[in-house]
Amino acid sequence: MTDMPISTAPKRSLYAQDARTKKRNRAETRFRVYGMAAVITGIIALIVLLTSILGNGLSAFQQTYISYPITLSEDRLDPEGNRDPAEMAAVTTFGYLPVIAMSLQQHLEAEGIDPGMGGRELAAMLSEEAPAQIRAMVLANPELVGTTIDAEILVGGRIDGFFKGRVTMESAERDRNVSPAQLVLAQQLAELGMMETRFNWDFITWPDASGSRPEAAGLGVAIIGSFYMMLVVLALALPIGVAASIYLEEFAPKNRLTDLIEVNISNLAAVPSIVFGILGLAVFINFMNFNQSSPLVGGLVLTLMTLPTIIIATRASLRAVPPSIRQAALGLGASKMQSIFHHVLPLAMPGILTGTIIGLAQALGETAPLLLIGMVAFVREYPDFLSTHSNTFPLMGDGATALPVQVYSWTQRSDPAFVERASGAIIVLLVFLLMMNLIAILLRRRFERRW
Amino acid sequence: MSFAKLSVSVLAIAAVSATTAAAQSRDNVQIAGSSTVLPYATIVAEAFGENFEFPTPVVESGGSSTGLRRFCEGVGENTIDIANSSRSIRESEVATCAENGVTDIIEVRFGYDGIVFASDINGNSFEFTPSDWYLALAAELPVDGVMVANPNTSWAEVNADLPDQEIAAFIPGTRHGTREVFDERVILQGCEVTGSMAAMMEMGMDEDAAEEACMEIRADGVSVDIDGDYTETLARIDADANGIGVFGLAFYENNTDRLQVATMNGIVPTVDAIATGEYPVSRPLFFYIKAAHLDVIPGLQEYASFFVSDDIAGDWGPLAAYGLVSDPELAETQSVVADRVLMGQ
Numbered sequence: 001m002t003d004m005p006i007s008t009a010p011k012r013s014l015y016a017q018d019a020r021t022k023k024r025n026r027a028e029t030r031f032r033v034y035g036m037a038a039v040i041t042g043i044i045a046l047i048v049l050l051t052s053i054l055g056n057g058l059s060a061f062q063q064t065y066i067s068y069p070i071t072l073s074e075d076r077l078d079p080e081g082n083r084d085p086a087e088m089a090a091v092t093t094f095g096y097l098p099v100i101a102m103s104l105q106q107h108l109e110a111e112g113i114d115p116g117m118g119g120r121e122l123a124a125m126l127s128e129e130a131p132a133q134i135r136a137m138v139l140a141n142p143e144l145v146g147t148t149i150d151a152e153i154l155v156g157g158r159i160d161g162f163f164k165g166r167v168t169m170e171s172a173e174r175d176r177n178v179s180p181a182q183l184v185l186a187q188q189l190a191e192l193g194m195m196e197t198r199f200n201w202d203f204i205t206w207p208d209a210s211g212s213r214p215e216a217a218g219l220g221v222a223i224i225g226s227f228y229m230m231l232v233v234l235a236l237a238l239p240i241g242v243a244a245s246i247y248l249e250e251f252a253p254k255n256r257l258t259d260l261i262e263v264n265i266s267n268l269a270a271v272p273s274i275v276f277g278i279l280g281l282a283v284f285i286n287f288m289n290f291n292q293s294s295p296l297v298g299g300l301v302l303t304l305m306t307l308p309t310i311i312i313a314t315r316a317s318l319r320a321v322p323p324s325i326r327q328a329a330l331g332l333g334a335s336k337m338q339s340i341f342h343h344v345l346p347l348a349m350p351g352i353l354t355g356t357i358i359g360l361a362q363a364l365g366e367t368a369p370l371l372l373i374g375m376v377a378f379v380r381e382y383p384d385f386l387s388t389h390s391n392t393f394p395l396m397g398d399g400a401t402a403l404p405v406q407v408y409s410w411t412q413r414s415d416p417a418f419v420e421r422a423s424g425a426i427i428v429l430l431v432f433l434l435m436m437n438l439i440a441i442l443l444r445r446r447f448e449r450r451w
Numbered sequence: 452m453s454f455a456k457l458s459v460s461v462l463a464i465a466a467v468s469a470t471t472a473a474a475q476s477r478d479n480v481q482i483a484g485s486s487t488v489l490p491y492a493t494i495v496a497e498a499f500g501e502n503f504e505f506p507t508p509v510v511e512s513g514g515s516s517t518g519l520r521r522f523c524e525g526v527g528e529n530t531i532d533i534a535n536s537s538r539s540i541r542e543s544e545v546a547t548c549a550e551n552g553v554t555d556i557i558e559v560r561f562g563y564d565g566i567v568f569a570s571d572i573n574g575n576s577f578e579f580t581p582s583d584w585y586l587a588l589a590a591e592l593p594v595d596g597v598m599v600a601n602p603n604t605s606w607a608e609v610n611a612d613l614p615d616q617e618i619a620a621f622i623p624g625t626r627h628g629t630r631e632v633f634d635e636r637v638i639l640q641g642c643e644v645t646g647s648m649a650a651m652m653e654m655g656m657d658e659d660a661a662e663e664a665c666m667e668i669r670a671d672g673v674s675v676d677i678d679g680d681y682t683e684t685l686a687r688i689d690a691d692a693n694g695i696g697v698f699g700l701a702f703y704e705n706n707t708d709r710l711q712v713a714t715m716n717g718i719v720p721t722v723d724a725i726a727t728g729e730y731p732v733s734r735p736l737f738f739y740i741k742a743a744h745l746d747v748i749p750g751l752q753e754y755a756s757f758f759v760s761d762d763i764a765g766d767w768g769p770l771a772a773y774g775l776v777s778d779p780e781l782a783e784t785q786s787v788v789a790d791r792v793l794m795g796q
Contacts, residue, residue, distance in 0.1 A: 092502040094762050128769065132501040167708075174572060175708040210493035211705075212773050289529055292481060293509050371513075374483070378493045380500055380507035381479070399479065399509040412512075412680040414490065414705040 060424025232299020277369030313355020484518025585641025701774025
């Protein structure tokens with residue numbers, strides 16, 4: 001036993017590297033460089049994406065307003081003089097436009113500013129949203145008629161674009177929707193403090209607007225619609241998904257049938273989302289008569305889409321709980337159900353929550369299935385939680401859109417100002433996704449246990 | 452089995468709640484159809500919501516054919532009330548409608564849309580005729596009694612008066628109503644004017660076959676079908692300085708700082724030239740009302756009347772400001788809507 005065979009290999013110093021070690025070390029260095037290159041490519045792609053989105057979209061959070069006194073003349077707005085909102089409603093927004101434009105002209109005259117253009121061109125500087133704003137204000141408070149109010153109204157998209165650098169004097173010369181004279185006047189008014197570009201909450205709260213008034217388009221309806229759909233998904237997909245996974249993982253016998261189910265669930269996770277849209281149209285709208293375009297149907301479709309993701313994540317995290325925990329619980333006399341609900345499930349919770357939130361985030365960014373159930377639409381009415389005019393089911397039955405849908409619709413509009421709006425909507429969507437992922441990380445930290 | 456059970460239970464829960472809830476009628480107008488009509492419909496819907504007590508209609512896009520297909524699905528609250536279309540309804544669609552119980556349809560023509568040819572503002576300017584487009588884009592041309600593959604690669608080869616610029620055309624894909632107008636008013640027209648059609652018929656083709664051969668667009672990459680919207684065509688022209696795109700007049704009017712428009716037969720496409728019919732490439736725009744819904748869905752009649760009113764669709768209305776060519780016979784359209792004149796009466 002003491003006679004160890006003497007090595008015949010040449011003596012090697014541990015300090016000097018031989019050729020093979022050097023080769024292996026070089027391979028390792030090369031691999032590290034490849035890895036770093038991969039990471040750097042990813043980071044560059046991210047930076048390019050973010051700069052392009054932020055560069056295009058941040059200006060959507062700013063909007064230009066003009067403030068001046070508007071004289072609400074009685075003979076135009078309430079010819080009968082009764083201050084009866086029902087009668088005054090006969091004056092449409094087309095009747096309000098001259099009132100607003102004339103007030104601007106008079107105010108400029110009083111201030112001694114020469115607009116250098118006619119009334120029609122001057123009116124074209126204001127947003128088409130302005131008459132609607134003033135009309136709603138007057139109808140809500142008829143006593144305003146005959147008085148002069150200090151109003152702040154939106155300016156048109158091109159004038160707004162001038163302050164954001166999108167429209168220049170050179171482009172205005174070629175552009176039929178704005179003239180250099182209008183830009184000169186806008187510059188002058190901005191210097192006088194009448195026109196101001198500032199932070200714009202309306203972008204987040206207002207509903208969508210038509211193609212002729214990009215300056216008034218907002219995300220309000222889309223955010224509410226997305227929120228309702230997430231509620232539906234959370235309320236249905238989480239309990240159903242977790243119950244299904246617990247049964248499949250802990251109780252179900254392992255046989256051909258459960259194998260088949262397992263394969264099918266994995267398959268469903270990879271099915272293109274538009275397939276769920278077709279299913280939703282057939283089942284929820286045509287068969288069950290839920291309202292078209294409603295967040296309820298959208299939520300149900302997204303639930304079907306998210307379920308496989310949640311089931312797979314939940315099963316994986318249940319499987320990751322060591323068998324010793326189960327055995328110990330059973331050994332101490334707990335029933336199978338007690339061992340699962342008291343010991344296994346709490347330990348699997350971080351994984352389940354992460355899976356759920358990833359599923360929700362995926363659902364939040366989904367457009368394709370919504371196309372088929374009528375949610376890719378122009379919707380201006382805020383959807384009620386308890387719908388008063390749904391034909392079948394009162395919960396969330398009003399028409400609505402969703403955040404990614406709004407991005408999609410805005411990229412198709414012809415006015416260049418919608419490019420900025422679409423990028424702004426992407427920023428809002430990214431912020432929501434970031435928040436959801438942050439919650440996932442926090443929950444995981446909070447519930448995570450090590451053994 | 453568990454997944455099946457699970458989906459069954461989801462459906463069961465939903466079905467039970469569906470039957471227990473009280474039946475109430477939908478109170479907003481639901482519209483779908485042409486993406487060309489979409490901007491006009493949204494402008495009207497918005498103004499309608501502002502000026503009336505009714506809720507703002509929900510407007511979906513998706514294309515004329517999709518809109519009409521959904522329109523013909525039947526009568527009832529879960530079907531749409533109005534289909535927007537950039538072409539008139541086809542016989543086959545009317546038949547499908549009738550099969551599903553949609554027998555009473557009101558056809559409303561509310562204006563015209565010009566189709567323009569535009570290129571990058573910094574590039575060459577063009578003066579086209581339909582023949583130029585036919586010779587540039589046809590798949591095969593008749594030469595000495597045989598059909599040969601289109602050899603033209605530059606506009607100067609097509610017509611010596613045009614600049615020597617590589618042909619790169621971005622035309623609407625076949626799912627767009629615009630493509631139909633382009634094929635018939637430009638390509639087929641060019642085919643007839645150049646005498647190619649006559650040549651084809653001499654070669655033994657009957658008229659239908661010759662027309663079909665005329666309208667076949669080359670597939671060698673010189674002409675690109677754009678299936679998306681005009682924003683995509685604009686992006687392609689931005690990327691390719693030689694590109695010439697087909698746009699709607701309204702889209703061009705909104706982007707005059709980036710695009711220059713070409714003349715057709717020497718006529719500049721303007722609202723006036725299109726209204727008088729001088730500019731050759733234009734088409735009527737329609738919407739179709741399901742008459743059975745008129746007294747069921749609140750606001751439907753009011754919306755339709757408001758759409759065709761002088762305030763909206765007239766010469767000085769917001770639709771004309773956006774690029775619609777007003778219908779010279781608008782008064783007639785107004786009476787069609789007011790009197791609910793059905794199609795075929």
